Amino acid sequence: MDLTLDGDVVRAGGRARERFYDSRGYGRARNGDLDLAPVEAAHLLYRGDVEAVDGMAFRELLGSSAVSMVDFLVYKDLRDRGFYLTPAREDWVEDPDGVDFVVYPRGQGPWDDEVAYRVRVVGERDDVPASSLGDCVLAVVDEESEITYLETATREVGGTSDASVTAVDGELLTERVVCWDPPSDVYEQAFYGQRLDDDAVQLSLVEAAYLARTGDLRVEGGPDAVAERGREVEGERFDRRLTVYAALRDAGVVPKTGFKFGADFRTYADVESVENLGHSELLVRALPAAHRFEPRDLALDVRLAHGVRKTMVFALVGDGVEWVEVQRLTP
Template structure:
């Protein structure tokens, strides 16, 4: 089957429509002819299904690959992923952001595509806002969104991206108890609640803080800020606003972190540090002594730009400890109910 290369399109005659389009779902039909992308062409060329001519000269795979990679941005990445998807049994069509694929056993004309695949090099950077706009497009088209990251050795890692509505099951904090607000001392980057009954109350009912010993409770900065806001504790010479300013000085980024912490607490989650997992928080839907946290949540600014190794680390850790990796960010577009925080879940998947 002969194809002609012009710019970034391959064209073949009407006989190709039957063989490549009808049977293999390559390319698209225009004026009775078949037009294919250079990625599709490379795949067919490598399998000996077509010959490619440019100015009447046949191109071998090497010559075609070199030309194509000059004409099409990220051609080699697209080719690596396209080939992989096809060989796994997914019919794969070109789409503006990469590919759309059809469920195994399905194909164009029989089933709708169910997934958008966004192809990216591990060396590229991925802004959160770009992620969100792709998620919106996928949502409007009722498709899942999968990121295909090609690493430097051309291995592909697939992640599924989802907007997540976070909803926990911890009971709302009770009305203020006796002795509250309780005195707490601010000691550098933590506070200590000295009153034994209140220390117990906060720790046993809501899993705030960690016991310093049998009598006293240590609270982290975000916990202290939250309990100060709720007027369950008081700190000498520091109202909530002053504490916030102090905490931002001790821990740059505190304000952002606190926004997500308090949002998760308000949504009924028990939220503890995720330091051991390299994230800001580990998050429990409800706290009982033998439960494991279900989420790791990391806070990012709304203009955050992901480096892909960073993403890879976070998702890998979450996966190995059977938790879901969620990124929380300030999002003014969410309603009042959502408290101005958006959540995106990123999970490793096998395709």
């Protein structure tokens, strides 16, 4: 069987089309013949289904610049898991932008219309722009060639928690605001702050800045004094976190510190009272929209969130806030 490398396409004839495309979903049919991406040809070589491509055996093709090793590893892994998939090239699949493979549901192939996953291949040392996430599965190939699949999706956040409280006085003390003898709803219902004792509640700077802005907290110097203190101790990160905090509160979600989980916030969607607090659902990390992830940091966040039965959400702060959820996936 004759397979020839023509630029970045491997050309094969009608018999190859019948054998590889029609029955096993490799490549793209073209006028009765077959076009294969080099990574697909490498897989056929690897399996022993063909013997050579342009005279090259598997090792040679893999060592050539025609095939990326990480692409091959992901292609092979998905085939091993029982999927048919197509390299995401212009005219080969719909909307190839930003992904490397289009994966079909098990039992389906390029002849069908359904897509199970849109997969982007990433080496563990490649950085990943946050703005490029949201409609793809990252297949991260680590240095030992293990693959971690991370499903990314844009989402909304929302809940039924009530952010409004009886107005309260507070005193700015270094990195917190203390409310002496606050009305009980501040902590008990709306879950702002943390009790110092029965007679006092401490607010974080971000909580205090939000409440001062809504007019529910009276503090010397007003909202500006609190935000200024926040910037002094946190820099520009403070404003970013305040934007995300406010977006969550405004959406009916209670954000509390995510420090113990290494995140900015953990969130509670439906707080009626602190006494009957449920499990927090999300871990939120606030990032500038232009942020670029190191895959290892992504893996760390997602793994931790999974371990504590929460969903990792990145809040990308640009003109507004975009929410991107990332979860581990086993295809």
